[in-house]
Amino acid sequence: MTALAAMRMGLNVKALSPESAGPVSSLGISHVGDWNDEKVMRRFLDGCDVITVESEWAPVELAEHVSQGVIPVWPSSVTVKAIRHKGRQKSILNAVGIPQAEHLSCQTLDEAIAALDKFGGKAMAKKYEGSYDGYGNVTVTSHDGMQAAWEKLSASDGLLVESFVPFVKEIAVLVARSPSGASVVYPVVDTEQREHRCHAVSVPAQISSRCAEMARNVALSAADAVESVGILGVELFEMADGSILLNELAPRPHNTGHYTIEACHTSQFENHARAILDYPLGDPSLKVPAAAMVNILGHRKGPVRTEGYSKSLDLSRATVHLYGKLESRPQRKMGHVTVTADDVHSARKHAEAAAAFVKL
Amino acid sequence: MTALAAMRMGLNVKALSPESAGPVSSLGISHVGDWNDEKVMRRFLDGCDVITVESEWAPVELAEHVSQGVIPVWPSSVTVKAIRHKGRQKSILNAVGIPQAEHLSCQTLDEAIAALDKFGGKAMAKKYEGSYDGYGNVTVTSHDGMQAAWEKLSASDGLLVESFVPFVKEIAVLVARSPSGASVVYPVVDTEQREHRCHAVSVPAQISSRCAEMARNVALSAADAVESVGILGVELFEMADGSILLNELAPRPHNTGHYTIEACHTSQFENHARAILDYPLGDPSLKVPAAAMVNILGHRKGPVRTEGYSKSLDLSRATVHLYGKLESRPQRKMGHVTVTADDVHSARKHAEAAAAFVKL
Numbered sequence: 001m002t003a004l005a006a007m008r009m010g011l012n013v014k015a016l017s018p019e020s021a022g023p024v025s026s027l028g029i030s031h032v033g034d035w036n037d038e039k040v041m042r043r044f045l046d047g048c049d050v051i052t053v054e055s056e057w058a059p060v061e062l063a064e065h066v067s068q069g070v071i072p073v074w075p076s077s078v079t080v081k082a083i084r085h086k087g088r089q090k091s092i093l094n095a096v097g098i099p100q101a102e103h104l105s106c107q108t109l110d111e112a113i114a115a116l117d118k119f120g121g122k123a124m125a126k127k128y129e130g131s132y133d134g135y136g137n138v139t140v141t142s143h144d145g146m147q148a149a150w151e152k153l154s155a156s157d158g159l160l161v162e163s164f165v166p167f168v169k170e171i172a173v174l175v176a177r178s179p180s181g182a183s184v185v186y187p188v189v190d191t192e193q194r195e196h197r198c199h200a201v202s203v204p205a206q207i208s209s210r211c212a213e214m215a216r217n218v219a220l221s222a223a224d225a226v227e228s229v230g231i232l233g234v235e236l237f238e239m240a241d242g243s244i245l246l247n248e249l250a251p252r253p254h255n256t257g258h259y260t261i262e263a264c265h266t267s268q269f270e271n272h273a274r275a276i277l278d279y280p281l282g283d284p285s286l287k288v289p290a291a292a293m294v295n296i297l298g299h300r301k302g303p304v305r306t307e308g309y310s311k312s313l314d315l316s317r318a319t320v321h322l323y324g325k326l327e328s329r330p331q332r333k334m335g336h337v338t339v340t341a342d343d344v345h346s347a348r349k350h351a352e353a354a355a356a357f358v359k360l
Numbered sequence: 361m362t363a364l365a366a367m368r369m370g371l372n373v374k375a376l377s378p379e380s381a382g383p384v385s386s387l388g389i390s391h392v393g394d395w396n397d398e399k400v401m402r403r404f405l406d407g408c409d410v411i412t413v414e415s416e417w418a419p420v421e422l423a424e425h426v427s428q429g430v431i432p433v434w435p436s437s438v439t440v441k442a443i444r445h446k447g448r449q450k451s452i453l454n455a456v457g458i459p460q461a462e463h464l465s466c467q468t469l470d471e472a473i474a475a476l477d478k479f480g481g482k483a484m485a486k487k488y489e490g491s492y493d494g495y496g497n498v499t500v501t502s503h504d505g506m507q508a509a510w511e512k513l514s515a516s517d518g519l520l521v522e523s524f525v526p527f528v529k530e531i532a533v534l535v536a537r538s539p540s541g542a543s544v545v546y547p548v549v550d551t552e553q554r555e556h557r558c559h560a561v562s563v564p565a566q567i568s569s570r571c572a573e574m575a576r577n578v579a580l581s582a583a584d585a586v587e588s589v590g591i592l593g594v595e596l597f598e599m600a601d602g603s604i605l606l607n608e609l610a611p612r613p614h615n616t617g618h619y620t621i622e623a624c625h626t627s628q629f630e631n632h633a634r635a636i637l638d639y640p641l642g643d644p645s646l647k648v649p650a651a652a653m654v655n656i657l658g659h660r661k662g663p664v665r666t667e668g669y670s671k672s673l674d675l676s677r678a679t680v681h682l683y684g685k686l687e688s689r690p691q692r693k694m695g696h697v698t699v700t701a702d703d704v705h706s707a708r709k710h711a712e713a714a715a716a717f718v719k720l
Binding site for chain 1: 361364367368369370372387389625626630634637639640642643647648666669670673674676677679680681682683684695700
């Protein structure tokens with residue numbers, strides 16, 4: 001989606017991907033290769049004016065090494081390293097006073113068990129690196145459970161143990177930030193996770209304006225703290241007392257921002273492209289009263305055969321995005337539906353209905 | 361832009377173009393070849409599920425011949441032939457009672473001169489085929505002028521002579537129509553031509569609701585009359601007495617509909633893709649109060665070097681599209697700006713300002 005936005009701006013785009021089945025394969029701009037191979041990276045970067053990585057696991061350090069400061073790489077390794085490791089992420093955000101759940105970086109199983117006790121016997125064990133969509137997080141309520149989590153998730157530098165957060169709802173905010181530090185903040189959205197995966201997003205979030213203001217300020221501070229350039233996805237919790245806690249950062253266009261294509265004056269994808277080029281950022285505000293996004297997950301395992309697409313279009317104001325991935329598997333994100341409407345409830349209802357039609 | 365919309369829908373797109381410098385070249389999906397060569401066409405169509413032509417001068421008949429009814433081609437040769445020849449277009453529209461300027465298909469210069477006299481000494485001489493953006497139309501006010509026009513524009517079957525129309529304003533409407541005949545109509549827009557080229561579009565048109573209703577009905581009738589499938593661009597005149605005349609049809613996504621990307625629930629490009637696939641058509645209505653589009657024309661001759669793009673983005677709510685054409689020349693359409701706003705006047709003002717910054 002970033003590539004499509006950039007193409008619309010008249011930019012030449014090419015993509016390097018370690019596998020051929022990804023979403024850019026249908027765009028005809030895809031180079032498939034081992035992106036950890038310096039020679040592959042060198043050949044790929046030849047002729048580029050700017051580089052962006054759209055995964056925190058992409059080899060940003062190698063891209064920087066090869067480009068030697070001549071071609072900018074955004075987000076930089078500073079940002080990606082600050083986010084990639086959950087222990088480091090929490091420390092950096094703590095240092096600038098951003099509210100987060102209580103947590104401890106535990107170097108031994110004994111420390112992890114002590115942390116569980118300290119947090120009242122209920123905690124999240126979180127792998128430091130490599131987790132996404134809930135893979136790598138476990139809820140723990142016993143010493144045995146912590147031992148199992150430790151065996152499964154701990155690395156040589158240990159495990160993150162976080163107090164279980166009795167949040168009221170999950171919300172998210174996007175920040176677009178330029179190399180110069182200029183930034184714009186998108187509206188706060190309500191998010192709904194199912195099995196640790198983003199299921200749906202609706203906007204505007206049904207929260208107080210005070211809470212929304214806090215969330216936007218926290219997101220801006222976080223973007224400054226990690227020196228974000230491009231889009232930063234910021235996931236937060238709203239607590240019963242109206243306070244908010246930052247949950248997690250993602251240094252890239254984010255699933256909670258897909259709705260911006262139809263609903264905002266400037267999409268997260270266009271603002272990502274503008275930011276990495278150090279162009280002026282676009283207006284992030286809503287141009288419709290409300291919108292909802294529902295993900296379309298894989299239905300079966302194997303080569304994609306799409307069913308129900310046409311039916312999904314029969315719903316008023318549903319825009320159905322499919323990512324052109326060649327292989328499906330259950331729960332893989334294959335596309336999404338956005339519906340704009342006069343209120344979030346009807347937007348959400350129609351988006352759910354449209355998404356449910358599409359099977360691939 | 362149609363390709364970008366289709367890609368977003370998860371479709372695989374490829375394009376056949378007779379020259380390498382066209383707007384799809386940067387998408388990496390372009391096949392360059394002589395599209396009048398049956399072998400080239402046969403190789404290109406292999407594996408396609410549906411074919412669309414985005415120029416009335418593209419070899420739709422050859423595509424139909426090669427696909428032999430197995431792969432649908434939209435718009436069909438029936439539609440394209442009904443539109444391509446201005447004399448035939450006028451006759452077909454006359455036959456279903458669509459209001460047009462008085463006109464005569466003239467087979468000899470004497471007939472053309474008689475037509476000029478009949479129309480009060482002021483007329484438009486119009487080449488039957490191959491004209492666009494004003495190339496092929498001449499205003500004639502004398503017998504000598506008609507002789508010059510005849511020499512320049514007449515074909516073996518003659519020349520179209522049309523009464524000069526003292527219109528109040530030029531307006532346009534898009535119709536998206538499916539193979540089944542289902543159709544949706546976009547809002548009426550005001551258009552401004554400069555040197556016979558579309559300069560700017562603003563929406564909603566500043567006309568009475570009665571006039572808008574007539575324009576939409578005429579456009580729908582025209583789409584039925586030419587058996588349009590996909591987008592049909594319909595250009596009309598508003599007359600001093602509030603009546604309207606149909607000026608011209610274009611069987612494809614149209615410059616007067618570029619604004620629909622940002623301003624309507626479903627863009628003309630998505631509805632073109634939906635129509636040719638016989639999917640349900642999307643809501644064509646505005647999702648913002650007003651919008652304006654201004655074309656970005658080539659500034660110099662030669663390979664594209666873009667200046668001012670970044671400045672143009674500094675204007676609130678300006679979305680700047682560049683088409684990725686590799687070669688520029690003065691007056692060539694290289695891109696456009698769309699601005700959405702609360703009223704057409706500020707939309708237009710900002711769109712003009714943003715477009716003026718970009719030089720390529």
